[in-house]
Amino acid sequence: MKTDHGEIHAPIVIAATGPWTRPLVQSTGFDPPIETEFHQVAILKNAPTMRLCGAACIDSVTATYFRSDASDKFLVGDFYGKRPIGPDNFPQRPSESDLEEIIDRAARRVLKLESAEVMRGVTGVYHVTPDSRPLLGPVPQVEGLYLCAGFSGIGFKLSPAIGLVMSELILDGKAQTVDITPFRSTRFQEGRPIKADFEYKDTSSASRGTGVPPVQDEQSSAALLADASRLRKNKRLVSGHRFTDAVSSSASRGGACRVSAGNQTPL
Numbered sequence: 001m002k003t004d005h006g007e008i009h010a011p012i013v014i015a016a017t018g019p020w021t022r023p024l025v026q027s028t029g030f031d032p033p034i035e036t037e038f039h040q041v042a043i044l045k046n047a048p049t050m051r052l053c054g055a056a057c058i059d060s061v062t063a064t065y066f067r068s069d070a071s072d073k074f075l076v077g078d079f080y081g082k083r084p085i086g087p088d089n090f091p092q093r094p095s096e097s098d099l100e101e102i103i104d105r106a107a108r109r110v111l112k113l114e115s116a117e118v119m120r121g122v123t124g125v126y127h128v129t130p131d132s133r134p135l136l137g138p139v140p141q142v143e144g145l146y147l148c149a150g151f152s153g154i155g156f157k158l159s160p161a162i163g164l165v166m167s168e169l170i171l172d173g174k175a176q177t178v179d180i181t182p183f184r185s186t187r188f189q190e191g192r193p194i195k196a197d198f199e200y201k202d203t204s205s206a207s208r209g210t211g212v213p214p215v216q217d218e219q220s221s222a223a224l225l226a227d228a229s230r231l232r233k234n235k236r237l238v239s240g241h242r243f244t245d246a247v248s249s250s251a252s253r254g255g256a257c258r259v260s261a262g263n264q265t266p267l
């Protein structure tokens, strides 16, 4: 390996290089289909009547995720974002209008968000594979090079398990705790992407990466946007907090749930 500090010789190298992985590994002749996607997250101050430490939720209907952040704040993020985006050159501050639109969608589920004040925003870059699952395992024809990338927005919570199975793969020749063969780095070239028996409806490739929320069963995107525009009239204050590119975690303090099309009960 060539580094800024000279060459390092190692029998095994793991490319756990996040959004920078594709160009790096492409230089070996293998193309891992990992795209970069821009993401923006809003941190809101709880509205006066909101309860503390509520649920964490991934809501396929509004294409948002949200959770409490400490006792007095609420975090809201989007399922989708612009592709591609340079991991060395992406906006460090979220767009105010984009945050408004994301919050308006989430407010369809958590109605009290309509009157919650935006405190600050966070931006970052996902590195996404076509089936939203990571690529784990050897890179073909490059002996000793392993891929561990493509975490598609869920790599933080997976990291303990990924560390374990990658160490097993490398030390024992095979992951013991769970079979990771379906995650092999060549699966797209083989036409074998991972498909769960019961896929979430929001992960369709048609809507992924376009920045446009998918049309849901019995709920047209037109209706969703009309509601969003009505809510946007309640102008929120965006304070002068410094925006950062810190990555958030999805740790839940209350319950956790996932809402898919068909389950549209407001919390």
Ligand SMILES: Cc1cc2nc3c(=O)[nH]c(=O)nc-3n(C[C@H](O)[C@H](O)[C@H](O)COP(=O)(O)OP(=O)(O)OC[C@H]3O[C@@H](n4cnc5c(N)ncnc54)[C@H](O)[C@@H]3O)c2cc1C
Pocket: 016, 017, 018, 019, 020, 021, 024, 039, 040, 041, 122, 123, 124, 125, 126, 148, 149, 150, 151, 152, 153, 154, 155, 156, 157, 158, 246, 247, 248, 249, 250, 251
């Ligand atoms: C806004 C946002 C919210 C998120 N929320 C969640 C969440 O709630 N839950 C969750 O599980 N995940 C979440 N994620 C996703 C999670 O942060 C990522 O999946 C995870 O950080 C990926 O880890 P990684 O180690 O693969 O890549 P990274 O964290 O990107 O680390 C890659 C490292 O490789 C280094 N590197 C790159 N190229 C080279 C090179 N050529 N030589 C040497 N070093 C190199 C980089 O400097 C970097 O340190 C979120 C991401 C964003 C952006």
